[in-house]
Amino acid sequence: MTAAPPRRRPGPLLAPGAGGAVPSFLTIAALSLAASLIVVASLAAGRGALDLRDRLVGSATVVVRAAGLESPDAAAARAAERLGVVDGVARAWPLEPAGVDGLIARLVDGSSSGGGAPRLVAVEFKAGAAPRSATLLRALKADGLDAGLDDHRPWTSPIGRAAALSSLAAATLLAAIVALLAAMAAFTTGRRLAAQAGLVDLLRLSGAADGFIGGLFAAETARGAAWASAAGAAAAALAVAAWRLAGGAVEPIGGGVLAFNWTDLAWVAPWPFIAAAAGALAARLAVRAALEDAP
Amino acid sequence: MSMTAAAPDRESVSSAEAALACQAPVVRFDGVSLPGQDEVFSPRRLSFALAAGSFHLLTGAAGCGKTSLLNLICVADRPAAGRVQLFGRDTASLSRREIRLMRQRIGLVFAEDRLLEHLPVFDNAALVPRILGRKRGDYAPQVAQVLTWMGLGKRMDALPGALSAGERRRLAIARAVAGGPEILLADEPTGGLDGESGLRVLRSLAELNGAGTTVLMASRNEELAAASGAPVLHLHEGRLTVIEGFDPAPRP
Numbered sequence: 001m002t003a004a005p006p007r008r009r010p011g012p013l014l015a016p017g018a019g020g021a022v023p024s025f026l027t028i029a030a031l032s033l034a035a036s037l038i039v040v041a042s043l044a045a046g047r048g049a050l051d052l053r054d055r056l057v058g059s060a061t062v063v064v065r066a067a068g069l070e071s072p073d074a075a076a077a078r079a080a081e082r083l084g085v086v087d088g089v090a091r092a093w094p095l096e097p098a099g100v101d102g103l104i105a106r107l108v109d110g111s112s113s114g115g116g117a118p119r120l121v122a123v124e125f126k127a128g129a130a131p132r133s134a135t136l137l138r139a140l141k142a143d144g145l146d147a148g149l150d151d152h153r154p155w156t157s158p159i160g161r162a163a164a165l166s167s168l169a170a171a172t173l174l175a176a177i178v179a180l181l182a183a184m185a186a187f188t189t190g191r192r193l194a195a196q197a198g199l200v201d202l203l204r205l206s207g208a209a210d211g212f213i214g215g216l217f218a219a220e221t222a223r224g225a226a227w228a229s230a231a232g233a234a235a236a237a238l239a240v241a242a243w244r245l246a247g248g249a250v251e252p253i254g255g256g257v258l259a260f261n262w263t264d265l266a267w268v269a270p271w272p273f274i275a276a277a278a279g280a281l282a283a284r285l286a287v288r289a290a291l292e293d294a295p
Numbered sequence: 296m297s298m299t300a301a302a303p304d305r306e307s308v309s310s311a312e313a314a315l316a317c318q319a320p321v322v323r324f325d326g327v328s329l330p331g332q333d334e335v336f337s338p339r340r341l342s343f344a345l346a347a348g349s350f351h352l353l354t355g356a357a358g359c360g361k362t363s364l365l366n367l368i369c370v371a372d373r374p375a376a377g378r379v380q381l382f383g384r385d386t387a388s389l390s391r392r393e394i395r396l397m398r399q400r401i402g403l404v405f406a407e408d409r410l411l412e413h414l415p416v417f418d419n420a421a422l423v424p425r426i427l428g429r430k431r432g433d434y435a436p437q438v439a440q441v442l443t444w445m446g447l448g449k450r451m452d453a454l455p456g457a458l459s460a461g462e463r464r465r466l467a468i469a470r471a472v473a474g475g476p477e478i479l480l481a482d483e484p485t486g487g488l489d490g491e492s493g494l495r496v497l498r499s500l501a502e503l504n505g506a507g508t509t510v511l512m513a514s515r516n517e518e519l520a521a522a523s524g525a526p527v528l529h530l531h532e533g534r535l536t537v538i539e540g541f542d543p544a545p546r547p
Binding site: 002003004005006010011012013015016198199202203204205206207208209210212 | 369371391392395396398399400401403405409411412413414415417418421422423425426427428431435436438439440442443448449451452474
């Protein structure tokens with residue numbers, strides 16, 4: 001009488017642990033950690049740049065010089081009042097001299113000091129309706145004010161370029177990490193192939209296609225890479241979360257540090273899948289190359 | 296084509312022509328030099344044919360080329376000279392895909408078992424059906440049947456490390472036949488076994504042959520060859536002799 005076959009699922013054809021893959025998977029975990037941090041940092045930096053650009057596009061600073069007997073403060077107040085009624089200006093207000101001395105010195109080329117020092121007036125525009133610089137200056141001149149305009153909008157181009165460059169650098173780094181990850185997977189597969197040469201020979205002599213053998217190694221490498229990468233990504237997410245909870249900058253440009261959002265953490269999630277895909281592809285190619293010349 | 300006569304006091308020799316006259320042979324060697332032999336000057340060319348459904352033993356001393364000959368049949372190697380035909384096709388003209396398909400029609404029992412030590416008996420025996428992409432539900436009953444036939448029905452969950460030498464050899468045979476091959480090539484399947492276990496393996500192969508599978512079994516065990524009653528291909532110093540009714544040499 002024939003015995004009943006066991007009900008359990010078939011075991012893996014490749015012997016687990018053969019070929020010493022642990023160091024490779026640790027490296028993949030480290031690479032995924034770095035990649036996840038790069039992604040999150042790049043997102044935060046991009047968001048900071050956009051916020052800064054929006055602020056610059058929506059504001060200007062006016063330098064007002066008092067003339068005649070009028071005091072600098074009075075001239076600044078008058079300028080703010082006049083600018084406040086220009087079309088497209090949301091509000092305008094004189095800045096306290098004490099807080100902006102350094103800025104004034106730069107804007108007037110270091111020639112301001114003493115009682116005749118110019119004053120600054122901040123102008124905030126309505127969204128999407130910012131008046132032209134000439135319109136503001138005309139309005140001030142019509143009121144007999146000696147003023148110059150520091151229009152922030154020209155600054156947005158370099159900021160945009162810097163942000164784009166930063167994104168490009170991050171993308172390049174990520175591409176390099178994916179390439180390294182694939183190279184590591186191919187190296188690991190090569191070692192595993194050598195360690196299991198007898199099994200590979202058995203499979204081939206039993207009629208297995210190279211693709212079948214490649215599939216075995218690809219599946220195993222993908223699984224290992226996915227777990228390793230998940231560990232690396234999780235470590236990155238924890239680090240970002242800890243930074244955020246410990247009071248890491250909330251304002252994008254506040255304090256000159258990156259401001260992470262909780263939603264940024266979602267972007268580390270694809271890394272295990274990317275690592276698995278890169279690992280599987282690299283493993284398949286490595287097996288194909290290794291078996292190409294086999295009889 | 297050359298068939299050389301063996302010692303006249305040991306066996307009766309069939310003619311090469313008779314062997315090659317097999318109708319639709321599944322394996323045919325025409326003037327084949329084994330790998331490593333001088334392909335130009337060696338006079339030792341092998342010619343023989345195996346008819347479908349036949350049972351042959353391949354005998355000879357260790358290192359005489361039995362395994363090399365089996366390797367040529369399963370296209371694991373190329374002949375130094377001559378032509379090897381498998382299922383009517385010259386193996387030299389086969390593409391990689393065709394070689395793979397040919398191998399799927401051959402069952403192999405390796406001299407050194409080559410069992411997958413991390414997998415239980417059932418999974419070892421089910422290797423070929425898995426390779427062929429068959430569904431577990433389709434192959435499981437057949438594999439269980441083969442294991443039961445080989446006396447391993449109660450050891451399906453055991454790891455190979457827990458098996459005796461005889462059980463390991465029988466598992467290797469079960470693995471080779473679980474895919475339903477047309478030819479079974481068995482390299483020393485009784486190697487390392489006692490007489491009783493060896494005979495049991497031999498009987499299993501004979502039963503398999505009775506079911507229609509062509510069997511070529513390599514062995515150094517001349518007593519076993521004689522006991523089988525099957526025609527013997529005897530390899531000696533690169534020459535092949537086809538012997539009907541093999542009688543082992545008398546021992547001092």
